[in-house]
Amino acid sequence: MARELGADVTGLEVLECMKDPEAELGLNEHHQNEVINYMRFARSKRGLRLKTVDSCFQDLKESRLVEETFTIDEVSEVLNGLQAVVHGEVESELINTAYTNVLLLRQLFSQAEKWYLKLQTDISELENRELLEQVAEFEKAEFISSNKKPIIDNIRPKLAPLNEGGAAELLNKEILRLQEENEKLKSRLKATETQATNALDEKSKLEKALQDLQLDQGNQKDFVKAQDLSDLENTVAALKSEFQKTLNDQTENQKSLEENLATAKHDLLRVQEQLSMAEKELEKKFQQTAAYRNMKEILTKKNDQIKDLRKRLAK
Template sequence: MADIGCNDHHQNEVINYMRFARSKRMLRLKTVDSCFEELQDSRLVDETFTVDEVRDMLDGLHAVVRGEVEMELINTAHTNVLLLRQLFFQAEKFYLRLQTDISELENRELLEQIAEFEKTDFKVSQKLNQESNKPKLAPLNEGGVSELLNKEIAKLQEENEKLKAKMRTLESQAMNVLEEKSKTQKALEDLRKVEGDKQLSAQSKEISCLEDTVAALKEDYNRSLTINAASQKDLQENLVSTKHELLRVQEQLSMAEKELDKKFQQTAAYRNMKEILAKKNEQIKETRKRLQKYEPDQ
């Protein structure tokens, strides 16, 4: 059995189309034969004809036959367009783009091969696989296209699962960073609280000492008033001097507090905490950018 280069299914489709084309061709040939028969029955009744009569009969026959042939050629072209239209629609469903080579339509070797196929195998192929229902177009290279689509779907699903896993990892990392930031902030607040308590304790002791001194001076002043009124002026001067000293000491305490705060900010623990917070903030910003890349709506 001859082979035209297609699989069995497509070869059967070619045979069906050739059967259709041959039936249309035979019908048109019968129409041409009837034109000649009509001419013979209607015009060729006399034994002799003039040249004008013969020319008139040939012109009429020519017009009729030419019209029939032209109609058949037009109909064949339109039929081929409909066949191509079915194939293109079928290919578009699978996102395929078919291409045609017009030059191959005049390939003498292929035309002779098709003619030989029609002569030798057409009659034999008519007996094979007669379908009771109207045949429907099957996908071109059905197994390959379906397999390709399934592979593409599986690939997309695999990539989707990878993206989901990556997203879960990023979310876990973001939660860990936030937790570490919270712990770092709490540790820094505790450190500040401890340093602040120490500073307040020292200041309280100094103020307490100063208050005790002032109280003692007041007590001495009152006692001195009762003992010797003449020394009242000296005691007042001493009191004023003591007040000035108290203001000076308070100013020194204020300066000492500022210096202590400045020294605290220059301590290694404070700098380390500050650097850790800066790094954690940068990690959080980077993680948010990466999360926004995969889920911009969130």
């Protein structure tokens, strides 16, 4: 049973809808017939692949098992060869089954996208044993029982859109509403793009004006710096000229003071000489007076008396 289910029970459309056991797969008659067609296709592919595996064993028996006894190495070689062939057949079938299921899902999803629907799948349900057993029972009821269901033509037309009304009408209204909203959003997006473009243009103009202003400020700063430097040079030159003039004045004043000092020294020496001559003249005149002569005589007598007293004291 597990081997028979392995290649068939892979369609998500079967597992997603098995919620009501009383209604077999829980699908309407149309969808259930589609499932039966897919299972018939899977059974035919499975039968062909099993026949291929059986033929591998039959070929081995006819080509290799012709002797009565085999060694261990020969048995291992035979089994390895058989394993490689069976492995390749099974792998090829599994890959083909997976790709077939992808194509089936693609058909379903494409039809759903035409109605702006988003289908979802639950991979974990693929290993639900209860659902797998339900599929097995459904397969028994449909294919093992004798002619329970009529054979449906293998060529199936594509699904046609549902008639207007009910859920389809609501879906169309929702689609129209979404299209109108989409148009509004497109208009708003266009207006926003226009505003953004205008804002970018304004930004470019402001950046250019800022660059021009910065350039003007730079030129103005250079002009101010040059003017300040020129003023500073003129000020330094004026100060240097004034300093040189002051230095020259001081040099002239120093020379004048030195000359005046020399003149004053000469005048002082002349005055001192005149004073000395005047003193000598005065002393000479004073010595010629009677008072001076009398004073000198008195001093001479006193000196003589002192000398005499000293001699007497010495004795």
